[in-house]
Amino acid sequence: MSVTAAQGFTAAGVTAGLKDSGNPDIALVVNEGPSAAAAAVFTSNRCQANPVLWSKEAIKGGSARAVILNSGGANCYTGAEGFATTHRTAELVAELIGSGAVDVQVCSTGLIGRLLDEDKLMAGVRSAVDALDAGGGDAAATAIMTTDHVSKQSVREGDGWRVGGMAKGAGMLAPALATMLVVITTDVDLPAETLDEALRAATSRTFDRLDSDGCQSTNDTVLLMASGASGVTPDADAFTARLTEVCGDLAMQLLADAEGADHEIAITTVNAATEADALSVGREVARSNLFKTAIFGKDPNWGRILASVGTSDARFDPQNLDVAVNGVWVCRDSGVGESIDLVDLEPRHVTVTIDLKSGDASATVWTNDLTHAYVHENSAYST
Amino acid sequence: MSVTAAQGFTAAGVTAGLKDSGNPDIALVVNEGPSAAAAAVFTSNRCQANPVLWSKEAIKGGSARAVILNSGGANCYTGAEGFATTHRTAELVAELIGSGAVDVQVCSTGLIGRLLDEDKLMAGVRSAVDALDAGGGDAAATAIMTTDHVSKQSVREGDGWRVGGMAKGAGMLAPALATMLVVITTDVDLPAETLDEALRAATSRTFDRLDSDGCQSTNDTVLLMASGASGVTPDADAFTARLTEVCGDLAMQLLADAEGADHEIAITTVNAATEADALSVGREVARSNLFKTAIFGKDPNWGRILASVGTSDARFDPQNLDVAVNGVWVCRDSGVGESIDLVDLEPRHVTVTIDLKSGDASATVWTNDLTHAYVHENSAYST
Numbered sequence: 001m002s003v004t005a006a007q008g009f010t011a012a013g014v015t016a017g018l019k020d021s022g023n024p025d026i027a028l029v030v031n032e033g034p035s036a037a038a039a040a041v042f043t044s045n046r047c048q049a050n051p052v053l054w055s056k057e058a059i060k061g062g063s064a065r066a067v068i069l070n071s072g073g074a075n076c077y078t079g080a081e082g083f084a085t086t087h088r089t090a091e092l093v094a095e096l097i098g099s100g101a102v103d104v105q106v107c108s109t110g111l112i113g114r115l116l117d118e119d120k121l122m123a124g125v126r127s128a129v130d131a132l133d134a135g136g137g138d139a140a141a142t143a144i145m146t147t148d149h150v151s152k153q154s155v156r157e158g159d160g161w162r163v164g165g166m167a168k169g170a171g172m173l174a175p176a177l178a179t180m181l182v183v184i185t186t187d188v189d190l191p192a193e194t195l196d197e198a199l200r201a202a203t204s205r206t207f208d209r210l211d212s213d214g215c216q217s218t219n220d221t222v223l224l225m226a227s228g229a230s231g232v233t234p235d236a237d238a239f240t241a242r243l244t245e246v247c248g249d250l251a252m253q254l255l256a257d258a259e260g261a262d263h264e265i266a267i268t269t270v271n272a273a274t275e276a277d278a279l280s281v282g283r284e285v286a287r288s289n290l291f292k293t294a295i296f297g298k299d300p301n302w303g304r305i306l307a308s309v310g311t312s313d314a315r316f317d318p319q320n321l322d323v324a325v326n327g328v329w330v331c332r333d334s335g336v337g338e339s340i341d342l343v344d345l346e347p348r349h350v351t352v353t354i355d356l357k358s359g360d361a362s363a364t365v366w367t368n369d370l371t372h373a374y375v376h377e378n379s380a381y382s383t
Numbered sequence: 384m385s386v387t388a389a390q391g392f393t394a395a396g397v398t399a400g401l402k403d404s405g406n407p408d409i410a411l412v413v414n415e416g417p418s419a420a421a422a423a424v425f426t427s428n429r430c431q432a433n434p435v436l437w438s439k440e441a442i443k444g445g446s447a448r449a450v451i452l453n454s455g456g457a458n459c460y461t462g463a464e465g466f467a468t469t470h471r472t473a474e475l476v477a478e479l480i481g482s483g484a485v486d487v488q489v490c491s492t493g494l495i496g497r498l499l500d501e502d503k504l505m506a507g508v509r510s511a512v513d514a515l516d517a518g519g520g521d522a523a524a525t526a527i528m529t530t531d532h533v534s535k536q537s538v539r540e541g542d543g544w545r546v547g548g549m550a551k552g553a554g555m556l557a558p559a560l561a562t563m564l565v566v567i568t569t570d571v572d573l574p575a576e577t578l579d580e581a582l583r584a585a586t587s588r589t590f591d592r593l594d595s596d597g598c599q600s601t602n603d604t605v606l607l608m609a610s611g612a613s614g615v616t617p618d619a620d621a622f623t624a625r626l627t628e629v630c631g632d633l634a635m636q637l638l639a640d641a642e643g644a645d646h647e648i649a650i651t652t653v654n655a656a657t658e659a660d661a662l663s664v665g666r667e668v669a670r671s672n673l674f675k676t677a678i679f680g681k682d683p684n685w686g687r688i689l690a691s692v693g694t695s696d697a698r699f700d701p702q703n704l705d706v707a708v709n710g711v712w713v714c715r716d717s718g719v720g721e722s723i724d725l726v727d728l729e730p731r732h733v734t735v736t737i738d739l740k741s742g743d744a745s746a747t748v749w750t751n752d753l754t755h756a757y758v759h760e761n762s763a764y765s766t
Contacts, residue, residue, distance in 0.1 A: 047693030047701045047717070077686055079702075079718040112686035113719055215673045216694050218686075289672065289753070290761055297762025303460055303495035307601050310430030318430045319462075334430070335462040336496055370672070372755050378673055379680025 002153035003029045004137035005164030006187035008227025011136035013143030016124025018072030018110070018117060024143035025072040026121075028128035029183055030097055031065050035228030038064035039196035040105065041203050043220035049076030050083040051106040052219055054090065058102045062192030064225050067105040067183055068093050068125060071146050071168070074179065076112040076218045085118055092122055096129040107221050109146055109168065109179040141166035144181055147377075149257050154249035156242040161188045161230040163242050167250040169220075179219035180207065180254065184246060188239055189228035198240040199224045206247035209279070209365045211286040212258050222247075255366050256348075260373030263295050265350040266364050269314075273359035277314035281354055282365030284312045292370035298345035300325040305352060306334065315358045322355040385536035386412045387520035388547030389570035391610025394519035396526030399507025401455030401493070401500060407526035408455040409504075411511035412566055413480055414448050418611030421447035422579035423488065424586050426603035432459030433466040434489040435602055437473065441485045445575025447608050450488040450566055451476050451508060454529050454551070457562065459495040459601045468501050475505055479512040490604050492529055492551065492562040524549035527564055530760075532640050537632035539625040544571045544613040546625050550633040552600075562602035563590065563637065567629060571622055572611035581623040582607045589630035592662070592748050594669040595641050605630075638749050639731075643756030646678050648733045649747050652697075656742035660697035664737055665748030667695040675753035681728035683708040688735060689717065698741045705738040 004011050011029045018025040031038075040059045042052050058064070068089055075082045090104040108116070131139070141151040145168050155164035169180035190198075203222055224243070255264050267285050272278035285291055288308040294301035302323045310318060323331035328342045350369075368374075387394050394412045401408040414421075423442045425435050441447070451472055458465045473487040491499070514522070524534040528551050538547035552563035573581075586605055607626070638647050650668050655661035668674055671691040677684035685706045693701060706714035711725045733752075751757075 045690060045693040046695075047689045047704075077689060077714070077717055077719070079716070112690075113714075215671055215687075215690065218690050218693065287670075289757075293758050293761035296758065299762065303601075306430045306460060307428060307495075307599065310428040310601065311599050312429075321430075331460070331496075333462070334460050336460070370758060372758050374672075375676050375679065375753060375755050375758055378676035379682065 001155055002137040002141050002164045002166040003183055003185045004134055005155040006162040006185045006227065008032045008187050008229030009185045010132040010134050011140040012128045012131035012133060013136065013139030014124055014127040014131055016127065017120045018070055024139070025070055026124040026128050027069045027140040027143040028132065029067050029140055029185065030132055031225045031227050033227055035189055035226055036063040036065050036103060037190060037192045037195055037226045038062065038224060039192055039199045040221060040223045041199060043217055045216040045218050047218050049074050049108060049219040050078060050086045051075055051108045052221060053083060054086045055105045055221060058105060061102060063103055064105050064223070065099040065103040066093055066097055067107060067223055069107040069144050069181060070116065070121060071109050071144055073108060073110040073114055073116045074112045074219050075108040075116055078113070078115050082115055085116055089121060089125060092125050096126065105223055107181045109144070109181055109219055112218065137166065144168040147259055152250050152253040154246045156245050158234050158238060158242050161232045161234060162186065163246050165246050165250055167254060169254050179217040182222040182250060184224045184243070186226050187228065187230035188226055189231060189233045190226055190239060194236050195224050195226055198236065198243050201240050202244040202247040205244060206251040210251050210255055211283055211365055212368050255368065258368040260371050260377045261368035262371050263348055263350050263369040265295060265352060265367050265369065267352045267367065268362060268364040269354045269356060270362040271359060272356045272361045273315040275361045275363050277356070278361050278363035279365065280312045281309050281314045281356065282363060284308045285352065286365045286367035289370055292367065295345065295350055296369040296371045300330055300340045300343040300345060302331040305354065306331065309354060314356060316356040320357055324353040326351055384538055385520040385524050385547045385549040386566055386568045387517055388538040389545040389568045389610065391415050391570050391612030392568045393515040393517050394523040395511045395514035395516060396519065396522030397507055397510040397514055399510065400503045401453060408453055409507040409511050410452040410523035410526040411515065412450050412523055412568065413515055414608045414610050416610055418572055418609055419446040419448050419486060420573065420575040420578055420609045421445065421607060422575055422582045423604060423606045424582060426600055428599040428601050430601050432457050432491060432602040433461060433469045434458055434491045435604060436466060437469045438488045438604060441488060444485060446486055447488050447606065448482040448486040449476055449480055450490060450606055452490040452527050452564060453499065453504060454492050454527055456491060456493040456497055456499045457495045457602050458491040458499055461496065461498050465498055468499055472504060472508060475508050479509065488606055490564045492527065492564055492602055495601065520549065527551040530642055535633050535636040537629045539628050541617050541621060541625050544615045544617060545569065546629050548629050548633055550637060552637050562600040565605040565633060567607045567626065569609050570611065570613035571609055572614060572616045573609055573622060577619050578607050578609055581619060581626050584623050585627040585630045588627060589634040593634050593638055594666055594748055595751050638751065641751040643754050643760045644751035645754050646731055646733050646752040648678060648735060648750050648752065650735045650750065651745060651747045652737045652739060653745040654742060655739045655744045656698040658744045658746050660739070661744050661746035662748065663695045664692050664697045664739065665746060667691045668735065669748045669750035672753055675750065678728065678733060679752040679754045683713055683723045683726040683728060685714040688737065689714065692737060697739060699739040703740055707736040709734055
């Protein structure tokens, strides 16, 4: 269902031959209206792929009638020729569905530094338009997969309206191959400004707190399109809450499918002076290769956690920190706490709790462990 | 030679039994004078080991008569009891050599979160004082090794004076086990303020630009002691130049011995608006796991380099960057350049050059690749 769960959307997933594997590689989602309100957030990386350069400008009007996504090539660092390809893709979709090109968002994912085969791409766009279907959500979610093992979809319901989405990516573990792309649709009737606020609030607490390896993709995009087809205008807070649930659900699916990871790790910082402090601590720990290899080795090495906490600028007393791993307080007052032998790191899901004893704010950042499989997959795939 | 190359120093390396391996684990370096001027720099990590907490305070007077170093335990996160151990170590050395405790610097390295065996430690201190010798530099350099494969030593000569040093550590790849400790001695007659300025200048261009895995140790220390025994007071710039050479030489030895690394990588950013910009870009690339796994896989993946450049706040035009790997300009104007097939990544030494085309400043940051051996060594050693 995903992007076709809400009323007013059709979708398709087809095979254009951009991927050597012969798997589906083009997805199209069309907003049939009556509204075309839309919002999007993009990677904060300053080096951005051509489809991001296009889509960022195109979304400024606050509307989108369609989004066309291809796997099999990121169209990044492909220069003016690559940008022209993105532009022509949008123009072709616009012509076929009867809209302006500026109302077509474009997303690409795959290897960077290579031009897309435009003949195959354009033929694929035509096939996708022909295949548009009100039940096409599954096909679209499958066509955007690259190294993903499963397609990611999520749907939530409000009072007479729905919000649903699809995502691809492997926890940003391999942005060059596995950019995070997310398309969310809803049939609420809300203006673009409200959608934009809701999307920024939802992504800041979900996708933005997923930090598999600290690397930022050049192509990351989260797009929200609203058809208004339900005729319902929900309270903005109620809509934001459901939207955040969809984003959170998709984020956890991305985390669980991270390439080469053995563990999903939730790092929760509690009793921080501010939420920003809690996030800062969580991100430092999430980016420590020493911590991540320790978890891979099933070693509740709290010294490496404290060493990472010490590199943050959050407020705390270095002599007075507590750390729990899977609920066992292995570090008390920055010294030895309960026995590390009590910690069972066999399960995939790991929780780390860091008590800063400096306030009442908290936040959770999610990451994965650093494994042999990560090194293998990221050193080998393009050679 | 190392720390006993300069006149006025004795040193020793002995076995106290702190290490399970039975290898030497206590080193002592004594400045016999006439001067006791000294300076030191310490880890910027806010979570600091007990010996760092002690030594930072003790060095404030600008003098040091001795430094006592132990491997086999970092004395970090060991609370008030651990600090008392550090203090008693300094007091015992002071008593035996006839100085004040505040003139004794203390360094520790090894596993964190465990108290040192104080009986063994104190007996070792007595043995070390008994073994002090004007030719004891090699023994001291050996006694501070942990996971190091070779001892690191370097000596440079001025006009009638010398500066020499020893280092331990494996490129900060495993701070919990392999903190970077550096002791440098010289027989120049220079005041503490001049030594401090020279040391900060030298470390900022050498050790501070070594970034094996972005993790900061809780114990890192670089200590400089001057005996004045040569009777020579060199020009401060000449002294800083020789000191920087010693630090640079030791830094490259640390890099070459990094645990589990297959490649040493020099990342040089050129034509930056400022040196700070060049450093910022170099550090972002050095900390990218995707870049580091690519080099392990002998893949000159310039897209991952550009993606890391894009996360820095340096001034540049994202559409106008050039990147060379081992001298081959594989990326021109943010697009495909010379063939990646021309790049030979078999040799251990790799150069990456990033041209920002935004000014005339440049800087080099050194790192290692991310390998299976890194994951293995850092996931396994304490379990």
